[in-house]
Amino acid sequence: MNYRVDPTQWIIYQVLTDRFYIGNSKENQMCAHLIDDSGHDLSKYLGGDWRGIIEKIEDGYLTDMGFNVIWISQPVENVFALRENVSSYHGYWARDFKRPNPLFGSMEDFRELIRIAHEHDMKIVIDFAPHHTSPAEVGDLGYMEDGVLLDNGRAIASYNWDPHNCFHHAGDSDEDFDTYEDGLYKKLYGLAGLNVQNDIVDRYLKEAISLWIDTGIDGIRIDGVRHLPIGWLTSFVQTFARDGRLFIFGEWYLGKHRRDPRNPQLANESGMGLLDFKFANKLKQIMLEKEDDWSGFVSMLNVTEKEYERTHELVTFIDNHDLPRFTRENSIVTDIALVVLLTSRGIPSIYYGTEQYMTGASDPANRQMMNSFNKQTPAYNIIRILSGLRKRNMAIAQGKTSILYHSPEIIVYQRAFGGHVVVVATNLGTTSVEFMSLYTQLPEGSYSNLVGEFRGEKEVNVDKFGKIEAMVLHPYDSVVLGTSDHFEYQPAISHIFPAVSKRGDKVCIYGTAFDKQQGRVKVGTVEAHILNWQDDSIEIVVPELTPGKHHVEITRIDTESAVYQHFRINTGEQVSVRFIVDEAYANDDEQIYLIGNVFELGNWEPAKAIGSFFKKVLYQYPTWYYDISVPAGIEIQYKYIKKNFSGEVVYEDGENHVWVSPTDQTGEVRVTWGCPIGGEADDRS
Structure with a gap:
């Protein structure tokens, strides 16, 4: 096959480049103020780099564990200034997206990382944060680097010197992001937010990511997609991922009690995968916080199956650089969480150090330097064993989930695809339970518990009807059974x-x-x-x-x-266009939507209309606006509609608006509500 990427086969190891392993000593005097050689100041660079990752690929630490993908920090050049003594070690304060971060290594080092990874059948995913550059303060050109944006060393703009409107200047949003609209267009966390709908910024970011794609990367994780317009994200993903040679997934943070219908909408319509916060939150609630039990896990699986068209492209995890580490007092709980993670639907991602039971609360305690490379920990070997199972048994990566039994403390589930079957059981309770008649799709035979060397039954027998004859789950036991021979007759x-x-x-x-x-x-x-x-x-x-x-x-x-x-x-190549309508007066229970004559605009069906439109930040009522991905370079007909909470629809008066979309750049089209074609306020872009 010509396709290099099948993300369902991925097993991801996430590293913060600066915190993993030191390959080269740092002698760059220009950056000396950013570095803490002692390794204790977690606000500074501690020395991890691309050479360090190369060493850990070549010495077998990562490959022996079974990982085939490494997700690394954003590799681009970051600011050299400090913010209240905090450096850009995390990689999220970009200044030049077209140059490498010299504290991680040279571009030659990066290309060597790609080459060595590919030689070892591993892929590289880079973090990418197009939402912002670096911290900036309104009216203070001298604060840090003023959020400067450089194009291979040439200044394009900074937050307080912005002749081309490359940044958003709509005020600050609080940390709760008053509305979804605020989170898209206001400054967050004091960071200079890029106006991705600006053609200069859009072109620049696409040129920059093209440079990194040309090095041979295999995937991109986009930071903070909740704060980027879905229209722009869709056009971005369809520009770079449509040939199947690149997998793009995004981070849309969801708290444990939060649900946002735009989250599955983005995944379903853009072709982007997403980090599965619902999965991570639920395991934390069950195993650590004791706020829920396995019925909540079952419910989560059912809900996501309904909401997402491609649950196999959700990237599952138990912790990461933005969350407290999963391991607390009891490492056995981490082992069980890894069993569930590595045998569930989705693409598993494991944060560096989890296999060494690293602990730490919120940032920066969860970002300490890697403390050990011990290959003998139970967690390391659970990952090794179950990674191997994922690779040889299609049921895990590609199968459906069936719940065979669950109680508050115990869950038994089956993954099956064709003749491939895996059965998983785990007990979080304090008493033993024996199963005498559990029916599965396993063929008749005796099965070794793949994680039995750590805890749990060593052997389990299955009769000709697929019934497990006897299986005891002791407290904190896990059992994983899988078929080794597969005979498929039905495609x-x-x-x-x-x-x-x-x-x-x-x-x-x-x-x-x-x-x-x-x-x-x-x-x-x-x-x-x-x-x-x-x-x-x-x-x-x-x-x-x-x-x-x-x-x-x-x-x-x-x-x-x-x-x-x-x-x-x-319909075709995609571009992001801002649609604006003036004088669209609406009742309190009405919102503005858009329909049109192409699939991307709902094919004139009000139930598939795009919106609801915004009306507070960039423009104010009665002007409404929304950024939408549309087919490039074609004539589009469209109308605005009003919909109320009861679903009643009011159509815009007059003939359809007719407009030709841009061929390869962002665009803007603005009309007045109800203005007919040829009227004084007709489409203008």
């Missing part, structure tokens, strides 16, 4: 990547039992051109058909078939 599609595409793009269908002889593939009702057919993957060209949501069907030569439901075809 099954697990996923398509990328699942959001356009006509003429190449995509790959993954699954099992497709057969080695080429059959047929239909997208909707149209037969697709097949580029490559294998038993577990098929590469096709997206055919010419009406943009929208389509099912994909593969048919073997023996007429056995399989169907996948969630495949989106966009």
Whole structure:
């Protein structure tokens, strides 16, 4: 296959580059004020670098644990100034997105990291924070570096010197982000927020990420996507990820009691994966805080399955650099959490040091220097064993979850795909439980508990009906059983990547039992051109058909078939456009939406209208605005509508607005509500 990336196969190890391992000693005198050689001042650079990561790839520490992806800190040049004695060690205070951070290494070092990783069958994901540059203060050009933005050393703008409106200047938002609109367009945490809808900024960021893509990176994690317009994010993802050679996932922070429908909307419509905060929050509530039990975990799985079209692209985790470390007093709880993480749906990501039971509360205590590289810890070996299981048993990465039993303290679940089956059981209670008649899809036989060397039953027998004959779960035990031989007779599609595409793009269908002889593939009702057919993957060209949501069907030569439901075809290349409407007066219970003649604008269906529009920060009522991803370089017809809480719709008077979208840049189109085509306030961009 030509595709380098199938993210369902990823097992991610997240490192803060500065806190992992020191490869080169730091002798850069220009940066001496940023560095603490003692390793104790967590607000300074401590010396970790790309050479250090290379060493830990080559000595087998990461590969022996089973990881095949390393997610590293944002690699770009950061500010050299301090903020209240705090440095940019984390990589999130960019000044030049086109240059490497010299405290992490040179561009040659970075390319060497990519080369060595690929030689060891590992992939590299970089952090990318396009929302902002660095801290800035209104009216104080001398504060730090004033949020400066450089283009390979040339100044484009800074927060208080901004001739081209490259930054947002709509005031500060409090930490609770009064509204979603505030979080998009106001300054957060004192950081100079980039106006990504500005064509200069949009071009610059896309040029910059192209430079890093050209080094051979395999994925991008976008920081703070909750604070970036969905329209811009969609156009960004579709620019760089549509050929399937790059997986992009984002961080949309969700607190443990927070739900935001825009979160799954972004994942479903943009083609972007997301960090799964719901998963992390729920395990923390169950295992550490004792606020919930396994019924809450089951509910979380059911809810996410309904909300997200591609749960297999959710990146699951138990802690990271923004959260307190999972390990507290009892390392056994961490072991159980790792068992659940590595056998659940989604792409598992493990924060550096979890395998060494590192502890630490909030930032910066959760960002200490890596303290050990011991390969003998139970956590290290649980990761090693279950990473191997993920790679050889398709049930974990690609299968469905069935709950076989759960109580407040105990859960038993099954992952199954085709003939691949894994059964997982764990007990958080203080008493032992024996299962005598638990029915599974496991074939008859005797199964070794893969994590039995640490805790739990060593052997479990299954009869010809798939019934577990006897299994005892002692307190804090875990049992993991998996099939080793797989015989598939019926074809099954697990996923398509990328699942959001356009006509003429190449995509790959993954699954099992497709057969080695080429059959047929239909997208909707149209037969697709097949580029490559294998038993577990098929590469096709997206055919010419009406943009929208389509099912994909593969048919073997023996007429056995399989169907996948969630495949989106966009109208064409995507650009982000700000739609603005003036004099749109509405009742208190009404909001403004947009519909139009293309799939991206709902194909004139009010139920699929885009919005609701904003009216407070960049423009104020009765002017409304929204940033939307639309097909590039085509004539678009559209109308504004009002919808109230009851779903009643009021259409804008007059003929449709007609407008040609930009070909390769951001845009803006502004009209007056109800103004007919040719009127004095017609479309203007």
